[in-house]
Amino acid sequence: MGYDIKKLRQNFPVLSRQVYNKPLVYLDSAASAQKPVQVLLKEEQLYNNYYGNIHRAAHFMADQATADFEAVRDKIQKFIHAEFREEIIFTKGTTESINLVASSFCEKFLSAGDEIIVSEMEHHSNIVPWQLAAQRKGAKVVKLPFTDNGDLRIEKLPELINPKTKLIAVAHISNVLGTINPITEIVKIAHTNGVAVLVDGAQAVPHLTIDVQELDADFYAFSAHKLYGPNGVGVLYGKKKWLDKMPPYQGGGEMISEVSFEKTTFNELPYKFEAGTPNITSVIAFGAAIDFVLETGLENIANWEHKLLTYATSKIKEIEGVKIYGEANRKSSVISFNIEGVHAYDLGMLLDKMGIALRTGHHCADTVMQHFGIQSTARISFAMYNTKEEVDVFIRSLKKVRMMFK
Numbered sequence: 001m002g003y004d005i006k007k008l009r010q011n012f013p014v015l016s017r018q019v020y021n022k023p024l025v026y027l028d029s030a031a032s033a034q035k036p037v038q039v040l041l042k043e044e045q046l047y048n049n050y051y052g053n054i055h056r057a058a059h060f061m062a063d064q065a066t067a068d069f070e071a072v073r074d075k076i077q078k079f080i081h082a083e084f085r086e087e088i089i090f091t092k093g094t095t096e097s098i099n100l101v102a103s104s105f106c107e108k109f110l111s112a113g114d115e116i117i118v119s120e121m122e123h124h125s126n127i128v129p130w131q132l133a134a135q136r137k138g139a140k141v142v143k144l145p146f147t148d149n150g151d152l153r154i155e156k157l158p159e160l161i162n163p164k165t166k167l168i169a170v171a172h173i174s175n176v177l178g179t180i181n182p183i184t185e186i187v188k189i190a191h192t193n194g195v196a197v198l199v200d201g202a203q204a205v206p207h208l209t210i211d212v213q214e215l216d217a218d219f220y221a222f223s224a225h226k227l228y229g230p231n232g233v234g235v236l237y238g239k240k241k242w243l244d245k246m247p248p249y250q251g252g253g254e255m256i257s258e259v260s261f262e263k264t265t266f267n268e269l270p271y272k273f274e275a276g277t278p279n280i281t282s283v284i285a286f287g288a289a290i291d292f293v294l295e296t297g298l299e300n301i302a303n304w305e306h307k308l309l310t311y312a313t314s315k316i317k318e319i320e321g322v323k324i325y326g327e328a329n330r331k332s333s334v335i336s337f338n339i340e341g342v343h344a345y346d347l348g349m350l351l352d353k354m355g356i357a358l359r360t361g362h363h364c365a366d367t368v369m370q371h372f373g374i375q376s377t378a379r380i381s382f383a384m385y386n387t388k389e390e391v392d393v394f395i396r397s398l399k400k401v402r403m404m405f406k
């Protein structure tokens, strides 16, 4: 069966709207994806029919909400092929998932003088939490560099690792360069040396089938909102052997077993790491997003996006004075670029008035900007719902902007 893009787009009513009297061309899904009606309906259905606070109330509504909430945990376990359901922890998003590990893992396993290796192509969310943990513990963050092409220099990894190294933090896919990093290889090198690995999967889950057991990563973090789900929800996958040993991240609510002023004991996994009322509605609606993605087929989505990536890259390259940042062999559907003589911010503003939504700035990845000696780039990113026609509109508009600055 072919990829029925027309039919698929009907699930996203927002895509047929206009902005500034121009049809919307949404090329900013790497920042956040649009939501299918299935997700919106699920939220409405919950609030209209069986909303209640989960886990602790013994009434029909709370029971039903709890069952649906926990069913999404099972769904995610299957979606990323985790061994145990209690390895799935709900958070606010990728950022909180990483902060949880940086806080709790480092509290237990990091000592003064230790080192954490962080790749140069990370989002700030996968740099700053490690810097904060390192400051608390008197440890050090060490950079794993990338090449000008956008490939991680993993040949450097064995020389960077030493007995003080406790963890490697790396993105599965870079949000600026689009590079798909060789996680299995990195994990193998790390584990040979007894080092744990945290993978930031924020940009990977919408495009790749994730098998955390095959990757063998110790931690895997992602957000629902980039995977066509609601915002305010994320997931931390962690190997049980680590999570069992790690202290709680936050105190309160469901994370306790018993509390007295003398001593508090903690709940079992995953609840030990889920303090307070979680984002019940968004977690349940996230389940609908995962169903939708699975029905569409991750492989179909990835193939479609790859065609758009190849087409758009070749068309952008035909334009004089354009530089693309990130041309790794294994690349996802993100293109960061600059046009000579045009500030990325101006480019974004002008394209916006033509109906095109794209991202400009440092993309929360200052170290990538520093690598290339630039302040900012423009970035387009594709999702399952983008079309070749939209790429054509974008290219025509880009050429217009280029002419304005000639």
Ligand SMILES: Cc1ncc(COP(=O)(O)O)c(C=O)c1O
Residues within 6 Å of the ligand: 030, 031, 092, 093, 094, 095, 096, 123, 125, 126, 171, 173, 174, 175, 200, 202, 203, 223
């Ligand atoms: C690679 C990467 N990591 C982390 C994040 C942070 O995600 P969130 O803001 O959902 O926590 C992003 C968001 O753009 C990202 O692209």
